[in-house]
Amino acid sequence: MKKPIIGVTLDSEEAGGWSKLPWYAVRQNYCDSIAKAGGVPVTLPHQPEMVDEYLGFLSGLLVTGGNFDVDPAMFGATTRHTTVRTKDRRTLFEYRMIKGALERNLPVLGICGGQQLLNVVLGGSLIQHIPDEVKTNLNHEQPNPRTEPGHDVTIKANTLLHRICQTNKMPVNSAHHQAVKNVANPVIVNAIAPDGVIEGIEDPRYRFCLGVQWHPEYEISEGDRRIFQAMVSSAAKTV
Numbered sequence: 644m645k646k647p648i649i650g651v652t653l654d655s656e657e658a659g660g661w662s663k664l665p666w667y668a669v670r671q672n673y674c675d676s677i678a679k680a681g682g683v684p685v686t687l688p689h690q691p692e693m694v695d696e697y698l699g700f701l702s703g704l705l706v707t708g709g710n711f712d713v714d715p716a717m718f719g720a721t722t723r724h725t726t727v728r729t730k731d732r733r734t735l736f737e738y739r740m741i742k743g744a745l746e747r748n749l750p751v752l753g754i755c756g757g758q759q760l761l762n763v764v765l766g767g768s769l770i771q772h773i774p775d776e777v778k779t780n781l782n783h784e785q786p787n788p789r790t791e792p793g794h795d796v797t798i799k800a801n802t803l804l805h806r807i808c809q810t811n812k813m814p815v816n817s818a819h820h821q822a823v824k825n826v827a828n829p830v831i832v833n834a835i836a837p838d839g840v841i842e843g844i845e846d847p848r849y850r851f852c853l854g855v856q857w858h859p860e861y862e863i864s865e866g867d868r869r870i871f872q873a874m875v876s877s878a879a880k881t882v
Contacts (some may be wrong), residue, residue, distance in 0.1 A: 647702035647878035649682040652740065652757070654709045655689060655733050672860040673707055673754075680868075682875040689736040694743050703851075703878030704744040706737050708755030708858065712821055715771055718763045724771035726820060738764060750851035750877040752870070755819055758854030762844055765852075766827030770840075772820055779838035785817045789861050793817030796842045796857070802833035803845045803853060807873040808866035815842065815857035815864075822856060851877035 651674060653667040661668070667688060674684035684705075687697055711730045715723050717738075737757070741764045744751050753761035759769050770776045773783050785793030792814035798805045805811070823841040826832060834843030834855065846852040851874060859867035 645882045646681060646683045647875060647882050648700060649677045649684055649703045649705055649875065649878060650687045650697060650701045650740070651677065651684050651705045652707050652733075652737050653686050653688060654707065655730060669707060670860070672862075673705065676860045676862060676868075676871045677705065677875060680871040680875040682878060687736075687740070689733050691732070691736045691739055694736070694739045697740065698743045698747060698749070701744070701749060702881045703750040703874060704740055704752070705874070706741060706751070706753045706757030706760060708757055708818075709733070711756065712771070713756070713760050713763055713769060715769070718768040720768070720771070724775065726772050734760065745846075745849055745852060748849055749881060750874050751849070751853070752851075752874045753854035754860065755856060755858055756821075758844060758856055759821055759823060761852070761854045762823045762826060762830070765830050765844075765846055767830060767844075768824045770822045770824045773822055773840065774820070776824075777838060777840060779840070781836060781838045781840075783817045783819055783822070783836075783840065789816045789818055789858055790863065791816065792863055793857075794836055796834045796836055798834050798843070799832070802831055803847075803851070804833040804843050804855070804870075807869050809869070810866055813864050813866040815855075816861055817857060819856060823854075850880075
């Protein structure tokens with residue numbers, strides 16, 4: 644039986660650091676988690692004009708996180724917080740990949756910034772800077788390593804995420820200054836931080852459309868592993 648091919652979006656950086664020319668990168672644990680779940684991870688360079696070609700051979704899509712933000716104009720904001728940093732070509736590519744994957748009903752998993760962009764594609768909006776919009780003592784950019792929990796999330800019953808993780812509460816890591824603000828109907832909020840910040844979304848119109856604000860590729864809980872297993876299992880049905 645053929646294994647499902649899961650596209651993994653890359654991060655991009657300008658010249659400097661690793662190379663004197665612009666370069667791509669992705670943490671190995673994204674790909675390792677897919678492989679351990681039974682999928683074949685394939686990384687995707689940012690070629691917006693090649694979206695149809697990519698989607699022609701993929702069985703599922705993983706949109707990764709990164710140290711950047713979605714342009715607020717994409718969700719109708721008329722102001723832009725001073726902390727906002729964009730990567731416009733990457734975002735354009737990932738936007739088109741998400742939209743095309745959903746049109747084909749391919750499984751889509753958005754992680755951290757990938758969840759935020761997924762919410763925008765689905766018609767929602769974002770908090771541009773949590774400290775300015777949420778009264779909280781919770782540090783969503785945890786000081787301890789991402790291999791450790793930053794806080795717990797409450798998972799709502801009768802949601803795809805709850806069926807996957809099989810728990811009402813789980814520990815997660817936290818590395819973000821933005822978050823989902825509003826969701827469009829019929830998108831469901833499936834996970835919440837103790838301070839009310841939205842930590843997970845899903846869209847029941849599709850067979851697997853899931854976003855989580857934390858980084859399950861670090862696999863700090865059984866629930867994290869189950870997320871990748873569920874995504875790959877759904878993708879296997881398209882092979």
